[in-house]
Amino acid sequence: xxxxxxKPLAEIMxxxxxxxxxxxxKKVLVAGCGTCVTVCFAGGEKEVGILASELRMxxxxxxxxxxxxxxxxxxxxxxxxxxxxxxxxxxYDVVLSLACGIGVQAMNERFPDVVTLPGINxxxxxxxxxxxxxxxxxxxxxxCILGLTLGICPIARCSKQLLNGPCGGSQNGVCxxxxxxxxxxxxxxxxxxxxxxxxxxxxxxxxxxxxxxxDGGPRKIVRDDLRLAEEEIE
Amino acid sequence: MTEERKNxxxxxxxxxxxxxxxxxxxxxxxxxxxxxDPEEILHKARLLEGAVDAVNITDxxxxxxxxxxxxxxxxxxxAGLEPTVQMTCRDRNRLAIQxxxxxxxxxxxxxxxxxxxxxxxxxxHPTAKNVHDLDSVQLIRMVKDMRDENIFQCGEEIKAGAPxxxxxxxxxxxxxxxxxxxxxxAKKVAAGVDFIQxxxxxxxxxxxxxxxxxxxxxxxxxxxxxxxxxxxxSAGMARYxxxxxxxxxxxxxxxxxxxxxxxxxxxxxxxxxxxALQKTGIxxxxxxxxxxxxxxxxxxxxxxxxxxxxxxxxxxxGAGLLPRPQVADKEHP
Numbered sequence: 001x002x003x004x005x006x007k008p009l010a011e012i013m014x015x016x017x018x019x020x021x022x023x024x025x026k027k028v029l030v031a032g033c034g035t036c037v038t039v040c041f042a043g044g045e046k047e048v049g050i051l052a053s054e055l056r057m058x059x060x061x062x063x064x065x066x067x068x069x070x071x072x073x074x075x076x077x078x079x080x081x082x083x084x085x086x087x088x089x090x091x092y093d094v095v096l097s098l099a100c101g102i103g104v105q106a107m108n109e110r111f112p113d114v115v116t117l118p119g120i121n122x123x124x125x126x127x128x129x130x131x132x133x134x135x136x137x138x139x140x141x142x143x144c145i146l147g148l149t150l151g152i153c154p155i156a157r158c159s160k161q162l163l164n165g166p167c168g169g170s171q172n173g174v175c176x177x178x179x180x181x182x183x184x185x186x187x188x189x190x191x192x193x194x195x196x197x198x199x200x201x202x203x204x205x206x207x208x209x210x211x212x213x214x215d216g217g218p219r220k221i222v223r224d225d226l227r228l229a230e231e232e233i234e
Numbered sequence: 235m236t237e238e239r240k241n242x243x244x245x246x247x248x249x250x251x252x253x254x255x256x257x258x259x260x261x262x263x264x265x266x267x268x269x270x271d272p273e274e275i276l277h278k279a280r281l282l283e284g285a286v287d288a289v290n291i292t293d294x295x296x297x298x299x300x301x302x303x304x305x306x307x308x309x310x311x312x313a314g315l316e317p318t319v320q321m322t323c324r325d326r327n328r329l330a331i332q333x334x335x336x337x338x339x340x341x342x343x344x345x346x347x348x349x350x351x352x353x354x355x356x357x358x359h360p361t362a363k364n365v366h367d368l369d370s371v372q373l374i375r376m377v378k379d380m381r382d383e384n385i386f387q388c389g390e391e392i393k394a395g396a397p398x399x400x401x402x403x404x405x406x407x408x409x410x411x412x413x414x415x416x417x418x419x420a421k422k423v424a425a426g427v428d429f430i431q432x433x434x435x436x437x438x439x440x441x442x443x444x445x446x447x448x449x450x451x452x453x454x455x456x457x458x459x460x461x462x463x464x465x466x467x468s469a470g471m472a473r474y475x476x477x478x479x480x481x482x483x484x485x486x487x488x489x490x491x492x493x494x495x496x497x498x499x500x501x502x503x504x505x506x507x508x509x510a511l512q513k514t515g516i517x518x519x520x521x522x523x524x525x526x527x528x529x530x531x532x533x534x535x536x537x538x539x540x541x542x543x544x545x546x547x548x549x550x551x552g553a554g555l556l557p558r559p560q561v562a563d564k565e566h567p
Contacts, residue, residue, distance in 0.1 A: 159353055160323075160324075160366050162366070162369045163371075165371070166410070166411070167409075168350075168405075168409045168481045169352075169481045171481050174480075176481060185411075185414075186411055189413075201417070202417055204421060
């Protein structure tokens with residue numbers, strides 16, 4: 001899932017222009033998202049409620065009280081869920097979105113007359129490995145190599161994104177960068193032994209084609225088989 | 235066809251000639267300054283000149299910004315050393331690496347050490363973005379293809395003169411997974427490496443075990459393996475490497491010997507303590523070289539005396555490796 005964590009309150013207050021009277025947002029809508037960020041406890045209905053209360057209290061204490069309302073839509077990254085907000089939005093100076101970066105941009109694109117600011121930092125495509133712990137598993141490089149690396153991704157999990165085995169900093173199963181990081185290549189090696197596929201690891205993997213990962217401009221998928229014909233679009 | 239090629243050498247570097255002639259090689263290391271003043275390089279070069287066959291010029295080692303390895307290598311060359319330019323994958327993508335290699339070769343560098351590079355969190359710019367467009371195995375293959383296939387990584391022909399490096403790489407026999415390490419070496423050999431320098435050895439039994447496997451696999455016949463050694467400066471340094479540096483193993487005997495070196499010398503006698511430590515550090519290193527030299531498959535030593543270049547000559551001399559051989563072109567069969 002897409003995982004994020006809330007920005008510090010001080011940074012959010014600064015984004016809202018609190019403190020500089022002229023730029024003060026008087027009326028703010030905190031907008032949550034009911035999908036990924038709800039599951040990772042960063043921007044769902046509950047977090048929206050807590051942050052909205054914090055903003056009310058903090059702005060009051062600072063002497064420039066802000067009126068803060070709350071809303072949470074099922075998915076901020078899909079037009080159909082956003083459209084319901086259109087009328088409501090006219091009342092606000094600023095929207096503070098607790099959705100991921102896609103949601104924030106979707107809001108700004110759909111409602112260009114209102115500024116939507118980010119309230120969370122979108123961090124990764126992660127797995128909740130245990131309650132309260134999310135660990136990155138995918139960097140969406142666009143050219144999946146999990147078939148070559150026995151189901152463990154060195155792009156996301158090796159600190160140097162190595163494709164041909166562990167560097168000299170792997171010891172006792174952990175990465176030199178941080179003992180809390182399991183060495184991806186140690187894990188790959190163990191899987192190779194388990195499935196008797198060591199020979200695969202001896203093959204030289206050529207330089208990766210990064211054009212699917214960090215190319216010029218946003219990456220885009222167009223599926224003509226799914227697109228609507230012109231007469232079907234309103 | 236270049237002169238080097240006519241003589242049957244891959245690069246014609248001094249290091250290549252020494253190894254091809256069957257001599258036990260000795261290489262050193264020189265860390266470029268954290269500034270633009272060339273004097274430090276010239277000073278260190280004077281300490282190393284004639285003591286070793288080639289000198290590694292580190293590339294922003296431990297991810298700390300220093301004078302570039304290529305520029306420093308050229309300065310070292312002017313001072314009479316043969317440089318082994320280190321090149322990491324951390325700071326440059328495949329375009330920058332190839333472009334720098336053309337420049338390094340054009341300026342006279344002939345040995346190249348291909349490294350992944352220390353992670354940036356260890357250095358003085360921990361918030362930098364790392365590159366790792368290639369890894370060290372892919373870098374070796376690219377440099378080999380530039381030399382032997384006359385092509386850039388993209389496959390296009392090099393029309394204005396291919397760089398012909400003697401290609402080196404590093405191997406850490408002490409990192410995990412231990413069983414994978416000989417295979418990691420095999421991959422580098424398959425990629426086209428000519429010589430290897432190992433991580434600092436402070437556990438000879440484990441290195442011996444590693445080399446046994448290497449010899450079993452026949453890798454020592456395909457690549458020159460230079461064993462990494464270095465003089466300890468103190469028991470504290472040995473302890474730090476033992477306990478804190480990932481990918482290093484230091485046997486307790488070395489810690490104990492360094493501690494014993496200053497036993498009985500009062501703390502106030504700083505000079506006497508320093509001299510005793512230096513003497514023991516150099517002694518241990520010489521003994522290590524003598525022991526390692528007997529291990530099958532070892533073609534030389536790489537002496538890493540970080541910020542203690544003055545120790546290199548006494549070590550090489552003490553190990554009976556002076557004077558360094560002078561190999562003329564025609565000596566090669």
